[in-house]
Amino acid sequence: MPIYLDHAATTPLRREALEAMLPYLTEHYGNPSSAHGVGRRARAGLDEAHERVGRAIGAEPREIVFTSGGSESNNLAVKGAAWAGKARGHRIVTTAVEHHSVGHTVRYLEKFGFEIVELPVDRYGRVDPEMVEAAITPKTILVSVILANNEVGTIQPIGEVAARVRRHKGVLLHVDAVQAAAHVTLDVADLDVDLLSLGAHKFEGPKGVGALFVRHGTNILAQQQGGAQERYRRAGTENVAGAIGMAAALDLAVAERPAVGGLIRGLREALASRLRGLDGIQETGHPTERLAGILSLVVAGVDGAGLVMALDLAGLACSTGSACATGSTEMSHVLTAMGYPGDEAKGALRLSLGRTTTVEEIEQAGRLIVGAVETQREAAARLGVGAGAAVSIRGSASVPGSASEARAG
Ligand SMILES: Cc1ncc(COP(=O)(O)O)c(C=O)c1O
CATH class of the missing domain: 3.40.640.10 (Type I PLP-dependent aspartate aminotransferase-like (Major domain))
Structure with missing residues (x-):
């Protein structure tokens, strides 16, 4: 699983x-x-x-x-x-x-x-x-x-x-x-x-x-x-x-909210501090006025969609949340409105935790993300391309209203 x-x-x-x-x-x-x-x-x-x-x-x-x-x-x-x-x-x-x-x-x-x-x-x-x-x-x-x-x-x-x-x-x-x-x-x-x-x-x-x-x-x-x-x-x-x-x-959900909220907050923080060890990571969104379960990042030098695909292959399901949906060149309207330029928004990653998320999963996710980011950056360096420019995995150009334009969540 x-x-x-x-x-x-x-x-x-x-x-x-x-x-x-x-x-x-x-x-x-x-x-x-x-x-x-x-x-x-x-x-x-x-x-x-x-x-x-x-x-x-x-x-x-x-x-x-x-x-x-x-x-x-x-x-x-x-x-x-x-x-x-x-x-x-x-x-x-x-x-x-x-x-x-x-x-x-x-x-x-x-x-x-x-x-x-x-x-x-x-x-x-x-x-x-x-x-x-x-x-x-x-x-x-x-x-x-x-x-x-x-x-x-x-x-x-x-x-x-x-x-x-x-x-x-x-x-x-x-x-x-x-x-x-x-x-x-x-x-x-x-x-x-x-x-x-x-x-x-x-x-x-x-x-x-x-x-x-x-x-x-x-x-x-x-x-x-x-x-x-x-x-x-x-x-x-x-x-x-x-x-x-x-x-x-x-x-x-209402009855369990206080307990689950505390648990998720702790796990999110553990994952965030593990990833803070990576260079070129910025957490997006408000530092305190925020949902406990969402850790959203922009990662310099990677393409978010490519990273999500690599992580999927490695056994971690997450999303760009969503700078570029697969097959789309459209930037996240949210990150754009928050003032992130295209080349930064391109490296967006959203990790969202739930009631059933475990400590072991968070530890493993941390290892997988660090590994995938390093691999992407090395590949980009070998190809001699700029930050996040090339190692993206893309389908055909998006057609407005097509399935490729639809984003989860
Ligand atoms: C903030 C927000 N509003 C609306 C929706 C749409 O909800 P649904 O997927 O149930 O149509 C979503 C979920 O994707 C959401 O995150």
Whole structure:
């Protein structure tokens, strides 16, 4: 089995979640909208999932909309709020370091006349709350800010952002908490947000299910029509087993968060200090306001994509997180926004730890990474090429929207 240090891309489904799901994939197979007993049993499971996911983030059951995952939650939040608010205004404020499911969604909305303000971030990937407020005009309907970044792990000052957004009546605040949920205490009342996105597979729940918190009284326009499910906010027969698996995984993640967080922080630090022994390594992201489990680096003189491939062959699964997806020449928009020039961003590496990561794996990963970096640098030196220029392994040029453009996490 390879060492898996790519938990920010996805996590393994935990056994307890699978066990909670199984009855809803077998005997309780009913459609929750059916009037008979078979349907009612599925409905009871779905109701329980709303209640448990709601409770885990301090929300009411009716404020939870189950979706197909983090991307759909972000799409529903941003498009739903934009179209519902169109009569009042057309301005949306966001940051330069959002996940593409927000970043590309606002670009899409731009084609329909919405005005998008993409705020810059500092060297650590943080947005300035004052700048957020300064960008709000009477035409602003939505502010969307990622809580914890998926590439570098930086946590945004959401409390301050929320306090400033709140001074402007009628402006909704959406937070993408997909990456944060496993590691950060989430309470929608404390956070003071209107919309918050979650995705189950980032905290050992199943893939293909997520949730959007929609504060009671918040108006969003459904993006899928054809059914009354999820209180008319998301048409389509519900993924009952997925919702139950998500609830089970989230409950456990919340209960174990303090202990697991401490463990992961220690392992991350052990790996970071091992790698600090290498020349030309910079840790990216905020030094303290960050997710415990993500160690993101830029490594001088190597190509991140080539390094990830070499590590895969050596038995370590990790990602560039993501300076250049394989086959793509596109640089990470996150590192670019943080001010890393292309030749530095090219050497990006993201190592993301999870609950099941062990000390032995971290020790072995340290050895493998040091070895692979040295090998790449020697190869580059032999070929007489500049830092990270040649030893990359590339496929064909990327086509926008092609599979090669898709990035994990
Ligand atoms: C911050 C963030 N938002 C959204 C997503 C999309 O989630 P999903 O993979 O569930 O569609 C991800 C995961 O890739 C993420 O890390």
